[in-house]
Each structure stands twice: as structure tokens, then as C-alpha cells.
Amino acid sequence: MAELNWAVVGPGEIAHQFARGMQDLNRKIYAVGARKKEKGDAFAEAYGIEKVYDDFDALFRDEKIDVVYIATPNSNHYEFMLQAVKAGKHILVEKAITINSAELLAVQAVAKEKNVIVAEAMTIFHMPLYKKLKEIADSGRLGKLKMIQASFGSAKPSDPENRFFNLELGGGALLDIGTYALSFARFFMTEKPSEILTTVKKYETGVDEQSGIILRNEKMEMAVVSLTFRSKMPKRGIVAYENGFITVEEYPRANQASITYLNGEQEIVTAGDSNAALSYEIQDMEQSxxxxxxxTAPLTEDVIAIMTNVREQWGIQFPFEKR
Incomplete structure (x- = not known):
């Protein structure tokens, strides 16, 4: 395959991590798009980027661009995704890939017509550790899956204006950190959940501040997810099987896990490099x-469907979302 020309839309902090991941792989970014040209210029200078756009329509029309990495706030994802795939570009989009299932399905329909790839930059689906753990689980030596626990707590300053609590920007714990916990759970479940129970505490702006979510599928595999934006909790995931359980600390970019068997024996499993998380996403995108x-598309679809269902139960709708 010839070298792909990548473009970055939204040169924020995560885009800087992406650019460093590209450098680690000896790849070059061809173009960057930013609402403020000076921000785009600074990003281009830092990473040796040839083209800078402050007109996103012009960026998507650029025939030299093969792949677009979208790293804007949640509220802009759908608009930019649709423009990109209509222009025949492959897209890698930061989590959460869309606000709801209807948006994702709409983009996927156009992508199918244009024969382009749509993928989410969800670290859990790309880290080598998870591929190794899945092989162990699929081997059957741990027995049947029974229960999953995933927690994620982040102590965000109480500020109605910042993006974490801003309804206009798609704020709330679910879309920001819940997507990791739910992706962790769905990755290990052998089929999508058929039952979803949840409770929520809302912030003053109307977004979700903390919540509990219970999932169950037809195979009676269950998952319990705990989220909060107002206190710190460990990013710990536990996957319990008949013959033992897997524990993953700092699971969004983990490179190590432990397996504890019923007799108390423990096995340490290692794979990959936490610092190379975005490089793995880039490599998987190129392979796709x-x-x-x-x-990973079916996993992404299921997680977005879960989050869509959960927000419907909570009665939270963003003013910009398409249904």
C-alpha cells in the first residue's frame, strides 16, 4: 500500500499525541484544519505539516488527502464525519465517535457507498494487551464469562462553562469517560447486551455527573459500570470467569494485566507499550x-447503542444531535 496522506481536524491536546504517534511510526501528516489559522500554523510548524486550512470545506475537497483524523469536541463529530466520507475520505474519529446510533448509522451508510473506512480511536480496541487477553479468554481455559466490573472516576472542577459539563458541547461523564468503561465491558462480553439498567445524578447544566450502569446479555454475562466526574476512582477493570479473574489497572491504555486463578495462583500478562497507544490506532487504521x-466496527456500534439507550433513560438530549 502506498503511503497515506493524513489530515488532522482539531489540533488540540489529543491531536498532539496523535502527531507524536505518527512521528514514532515515521509517518507524516500532510494537512491540518483549525478554526483559528494561527493554531493550525503552530501545529503545522511543530510537526512539519505541509498544508494548513482554516476552511474545513476546502480541506475535505483536497484530493491529496486519503485519511482524516477528527479530534474536535463531540458536538462537531457528526458534521465533519459526514463531510469527510462524502468527499471519499477514510476517517479515524476520537471517542465518542458519535453522539448517538442514528448519527453513526447515517455516516456508515455514506461510507459504504463511497467504499471508505470509518473507525473510532478507542484505545481499548487497539492495545496489544487486549488482543492477547482475548486470545486467552477464547482458549477456554478460564471457563465461561460471568461478571465484569469497570470503574472510572475523574475529579473535574465544578465549572458549568467547561466542555465536561457543557450541554452545548456534548458534555457529561458518559461520553467522556463512560465510553472507555463500556468499551472495556463490551470487548470481553461474547455478545451485545440485551438488558440495560441505569441510575444517574445530573449536574446543574443537565449533563450526567455520575452514574451506575448494569448490562446483561442473552448468555447471562453481566457487567457493572461505575462513573463519576466529581471524585477520583481507580480506572480498574475486572473480568470474572468460572476458573479465575482478570484484573486490569489503568485499563484505557494498559500494557499489563493479572490473572488470578481459583487456587490463588497468579499470572502476569504483558503486551505493548502504554505510551504507544495512538500508534496502535494508526497502524490498525492503515490495516483496515x-x-x-x-x-472493531461492531464493538463501536454496540457501545454507541448502549450510550444512546442510557441517555434516553436519563432524558438527556443534546441540542445539536441528529436523530
Whole structure:
């Protein structure tokens, strides 16, 4: 496959991590798009980028661009995704990929017509550790899956104006950190959940501040997810099987896990590098483009469907979302 020309839309902090990941792989970014040209210029200078756009329509029309990495706030994802795929660009989009299932399905329909790949930059689906843990689980030596626990707590300053609590920007713990916990749970569940129970405490702006979510599928596998934006909790995931349980600390970018067996014996499993998380996403995206298949798409669809269902139960709707 010839070298792909990448463009970055939204040169914020996560985009800087992406650019460093590209450098680690000896890849070059061809273009960057930013609402403020000076921000785009600074990003381009830092990473040796040839083209700078403050007109996103012009960026998407650039025939030299093959792939667009979208790293804007949640509220802009759908608009930019649709523009990009209509222009025949492959897209890698920061989590959460869309606000709801209707948006994702709409983009996927156009992508299918244009024969382009749509993928989410969800670290859990790309880290080597998880591929190794899945192989262990699929081997059957741990027995049947029974229960998953995933917690994520982040102590955000109480500020109605910042993006974490801003309804206009798609704020709330669910879309920001819940997507990790739910992706962790769905990754290990052998099929999508059929039952979703939840409770929520809302922030003064109307977004979710903390919540509990219980999932169950037809195989009676269950998951319990705990989220909060107002206190610190460990990013710990536990996957319990008949013959033992897997524990993953700092699970969003983990490179190590432990397996504890019923007799108390413990096995340490290691794979990958936490610092290379975005490099793995880039490599998987390139492989998806090469093969024409995004293997993580069904997982992404299920997680977005769960979050859509949960917000409907909470009665939280963003003013910009498409349904």
C-alpha cells in the first residue's frame, strides 16, 4: 500500500499525541484544519505539516488527502464525519465517535457507498494487551464469562462553562469517560447486551455527573459500570470467569494485566507499550484501509447503542444531535 496522506481536524491536546504517534511510526501528516489559522500554523510548524486550512470545506475537497483524523469536541463529530466520507475520505474519529446510533448509522451508510473506512480511536480496541487477553479468554481455559466490573472516576472542577459539563458541547461523564468503561465491558462480553439498567445524578447544566450502569446479555454475562466526574476512582477493570479473574489497572491504555486463578495462583500478562497507544490506532487504521474491513466496527456500534439507550433513560438530549 502506498503511503497515506493524513489530515488532522482539531489540533488540540489529543491531536498532539496523535502527531507524536505518527512521528514514532515515521509517518507524516500532510494537512491540518483549525478554526483559528494561527493554531493550525503552530501545529503545522511543530510537526512539519505541509498544508494548513482554516476552511474545513476546502480541506475535505483536497484530493491529496486519503485519511482524516477528527479530534474536535463531540458536538462537531457528526458534521465533519459526514463531510469527510462524502468527499471519499477514510476517517479515524476520537471517542465518542458519535453522539448517538442514528448519527453513526447515517455516516456508515455514506461510507459504504463511497467504499471508505470509518473507525473510532478507542484505545481499548487497539492495545496489544487486549488482543492477547482475548486470545486467552477464547482458549477456554478460564471457563465461561460471568461478571465484569469497570470503574472510572475523574475529579473535574465544578465549572458549568467547561466542555465536561457543557450541554452545548456534548458534555457529561458518559461520553467522556463512560465510553472507555463500556468499551472495556463490551470487548470481553461474547455478545451485545440485551438488558440495560441505569441510575444517574445530573449536574446543574443537565449533563450526567455520575452514574451506575448494569448490562446483561442473552448468555447471562453481566457487567457493572461505575462513573463519576466529581471524585477520583481507580480506572480498574475486572473480568470474572468460572476458573479465575482478570484484573486490569489503568485499563484505557494498559500494557499489563493479572490473572488470578481459583487456587490463588497468579499470572502476569504483558503486551505493548502504554505510551504507544495512538500508534496502535494508526497502524490498525492503515490495516483496515488495506483490507477494506474494520474489525472493531461492531464493538463501536454496540457501545454507541448502549450510550444512546442510557441517555434516553436519563432524558438527556443534546441540542445539536441528529436523530
Amino acid at each position: 484501509i488495506l483490507t477494506g474491513t474494520n474489525k
